[in-house]
Amino acid sequence: MDQTNKEDREGVSEGAFVFQSRPNRSLTQSQHRLAFWSLAGSCCATAGGFALLGYWPVLPFAGLEAGLLAWSFAALRRQDGNYETLTIDGDKVVLEWCTGTHRERREMNRRWVCVVCDCGTPGRNCRLSLRSHGRETRIGQYLSDEARLHLAATLRKKLRA
């Protein structure tokens, strides 16, 4: 997972705590382009060769395949936009998360927020949530157990401060 832990961020006041995490992605944007064009290019070049010889029915299948590849890689790019952000700014605690085109936001009062960290089985799926007004919201979905424990400790400190 990619994480950023910024103390200042656009739209929030100076000194606010912002923690953002994203799903693990091992492909950079340039590698993304390289992978797509190497795949689409090789199948279209082959089909083009056969089309030049008069065997054009290979071409539409290569086109369809390139289209499917383009859709798949575009879908990957869309997934790359998933994120989870936690902001502690003055008295406000704001949680925002985005999955595909679905975005949600929850705002809580800092004084009523309680960090719940349930690590019943060590090493196996720690569950980290913020609880306020009887509602619990899970956070840290893109983090490892160690990172969740670390985030829980940081949040407790920040919320007390």
Added chain:
Amino acid sequence: MSDAATDHADHGHPVHPTGIMRWLTTTNHKDIGTMYLWFALIMLFSAGTMALLIRAELFHPGLQLMRPDFFNQLTTMHGLIMIFGAIMPAFTGFANWQIPLMLGAPDMAFPRMNNWSFWLLPVAGVMLLGSFWLPGGAVAGGWTMYPPLFIQGGVSYDLTILAIHIMGLSSIMGSINIITTILNMRAPGLTLMKMPLFCWTWLITAYLLIATMPVLAGAVTMLLTDRNFGTHFFNAAGGGDPVMFQHIFWFFGHPEVYILILPAFGIVSQIIPTFARKPLFGYASMVYATASIAILSFIVWAHHMFAVGLPVAAQLFFMFSTMLIAVPTGVKVFNWVATMWKGSLTFETPMLFAIAFVCLFTIGGFSGLVLAMAPVDIQLQDTYYVVAHFHYVLVSGALFAIFAGIYFWLPKWTGHMYNETLGKIHFWFSVVGMNIVFFPMHFLGLAGMPRRIPDYALQFTQFNQIASVGAYIFGFSQLIFVAVVLKAIRGGAKAPDRVWEGAEGLEWTVPSPAPYHTFETAPVVK
């Protein structure tokens, strides 16, 4: 946990459907991998039964059990189903099960597409098997679908073309899933050159599939339009060129051979270091050798066509380029042997199959080098020598690697150790049976016995009888394999997380059996 309401972008997983709906709607890579493997097993037994019928007919010279046309249907469908229905889906099953586990990914990149790519396969399988009951029977022109025979057949030929399109679509979707998963979902720290070799071989295989599947789809579509819409791409009567079909088909077909064998290389490269208790010798050279084999596979296709009357320059080019493939293949065999050298070897069933793979696949490779020589190939074209060659590659190569892989990962999948004694019995019957079937075929081919003919001259009788006995030993010994798998599914000694002492990799860090959801958060690889 408190009784507070919980929300958030759900990592709480929805309740799973049960019964048949679980399998129809599943997007879980383990479920889909399991379905691929069961489908492959059913197809293996279907096409294996056809092989036994072929060998029963060939036990004696003359016609014993069937009409020649039905014999040709059996040989054609045996080839098509084994390649597209058994070997390829089995490797895709391994890919589904193992790639996310090896990469530390929670699932494949496109789980729903993964479900579709599996469920297309049974449709195509039913079409292929069902064509036996159509008027005129199943296709009988050979798995290579050469015109003019393929242009002249009955309705089953159209159905087979449709089935091939469906299986091609399934392969393309599977390949896109595998490529995107491997490239985009590796755990932090797991660079490409740290990736398990099985993932590397599948990445390259998926590239091959993407590059060649449109060519196959185009070729069979041209056959379809020649048959039904009055075009003359390959119909000599209308000015078409039947030899061009062979060029187009083998431009797909030779990379297809590597599509069938590269994942086997990957499986063996996981198993040998585990039981030698040493890291794989020459990891980087293995990766480059795999890539070299894949690239070379695009420039050797016409070695299947030496007998059509290629110009001498073309014969020389394809002869030497084919021989060139022996270099990266030799690198691989050397590295496997070097990995075993001075290792603390133990000989559990997966290792036995892996060692048999190395030895017997090498025999298949050498007979391939013999066939690569144009003057020799012209003599041996369409004889049993060719049948012996590709069965050494595909049975003791691809199929033995599949057996090895199943024994290797079965405890991780089921949570139970398999019965080692039964596994070894299965191994010895398989390895002995396989050699009894296919080794005499070299002699039959050298003596000139043609393939795809239900009758033969008297002097070939003894070798044919030996081969038929071997076929029945090999065929029925596969029931032991089914028994071993079923026994392990039903119970047995509890498998630890790290099943084998020398096993390395992320898949051995999860419990046995692997939980339904694994690596929901990515592990960090040092």
